[in-house]
Amino acid sequence: DAKTTQPNSMESNEEEPVHLPCNHSTISGTDYIHWYRQLPSQGPEYVIHGLTSNVNNRMASLAIAEDRKSSTLILHRATLRDAAVYYCILRDNFGNEKLTFGTGTRLTIIP
Amino acid sequence: GAVVSQHPSRVICKSGTSVKIECRSLDFQATTMFWYRQFPKQSLMLMATSNEGSKATYEQGVEKDKFLINHASLTLSTLTVTSAHPEDSSFYICSARDGRLAGVRNTQYFGPGTRLTVL
Numbered sequence: 256d257a258k259t260t261q262p263n264s265m266e267s268n269e270e271e272p273v274h275l276p277c278n279h280s281t282i283s284g285t286d287y288i289h290w291y292r293q294l295p296s297q298g299p300e301y302v303i304h305g306l307t308s309n310v311n312n313r314m315a316s317l318a319i320a321e322d323r324k325s326s327t328l329i330l331h332r333a334t335l336r337d338a339a340v341y342y343c344i345l346r347d348n349f350g351n352e353k354l355t356f357g358t359g360t361r362l363t364i365i366p
Numbered sequence: 367g368a369v370v371s372q373h374p375s376r377v378i379c380k381s382g383t384s385v386k387i388e389c390r391s392l393d394f395q396a397t398t399m400f401w402y403r404q405f406p407k408q409s410l411m412l413m414a415t416s417n418e419g420s421k422a423t424y425e426q427g428v429e430k431d432k433f434l435i436n437h438a439s440l441t442l443s444t445l446t447v448t449s450a451h452p453e454d455s456s457f458y459i460c461s462a463r464d465g466r467l468a469g470v471r472n473t474q475y476f477g478p479g480t481r482l483t484v485l
Contacts, residue, residue: 291476298370298459298476299410342409352398352465354474356410 259343264361267333275328275360277343282323285347289354290317290328292339299342299356302328338364368394370462372477379450380485387445387480389460395440396462400474401433404457416443450484457481 260278267273279288287306291299303310303317305326310317316329330337342359346352369392379385389399398417402410414430416422416437424430434446443462447454461476 289473293410296457296479296481298372298461298479301473301475304473352463353400353412353415354461355412356402358409 259345259357261341261343261357261360263358264363266363266365268365269335270332273330273333273337273362275330275341275343275362276325277327278325279343279345280324282345283347286345287347288317288319288323288326289344289346290315291342291344291354291356292337293342293359294336294339300339302341304346333362333364335364335366338362368392368462368473368475370396370460370475370477372458372460372480374480375478376481376483378483378485381451382449384446384448385450385482387447387458387460387482389443389445389462389477391441391462391464391475394462394464396443397440397465398463399437399443400461401435401443401445402459402461404459404479410459413445447482450482452484455482455484 287304289304290302293299303315305317318327340359340361342356344354371390373388400415401413403413404410412425413428414422414424416435418437418440422435437443457479459479461474463474
């Protein structure tokens with residue numbers, strides 16, 4: 256599986272935007288970029304995914320670099336409930352359907 | 367989004383007993399289900415992948431005779447930890463997807479997890 260690199264931890268103030276980076280320099284043409292988050296003592300929650308174009312949904316936005324070697328998950332206005340571990344995962348939609356979780360970024364929201 | 371449930375949410379058992387964990391997709395048909403294990407302060411590790419009606423595929427290092435997986439219907443998969451020992455204590459999480467759907471509906475959705483403590 257193509258690997259991703261994320262910062263171990265980040266902090267953000269409540270009600271401010273948060274930009275969570277992810278590097279995936281070995282991404283292949285058929286890899287989708289998926290983001291999940293895991294709140295304490297819960298299973299992961301799907302956030303968003305994309306292939307080439309930027310994506311928006313009710314939870315977040317995903318900005319994908321033109322060369323696809325990096326992406327950024329954007330939480331537009333962080334709340335205390337957004338404190339979680341955020342995982343950036345590559346998944347090949349045409350072959351291996353497994354999700355391989357890295358260590359993710361632990362996001363702390365400061366009230 | 368789609369809902370996946372797990373039961374029980376928490377179980378404590380004595381060493382040597384077997385424990386069964388259920389994973390259900392509540393509002394979609396799960397052609398594929400996955401079982402993960404997560405130790406404290408660590409990431410999720412995939413244990414096995416199961417497709418409805420066929421045998422599970424286990425990841426390297428996971429004992430298939432110890433972790434029995436059954437995926438008999440499109441909405442239910444079970445994981446049985448046989449002869450559990452304290453080192454099997456962990457957070458077990460299932461996920462499910464409907465491989466027949468395209469796009470975002472093809473996404474994996476995760477259950478809330480089951481915390482197993484073996485005394």
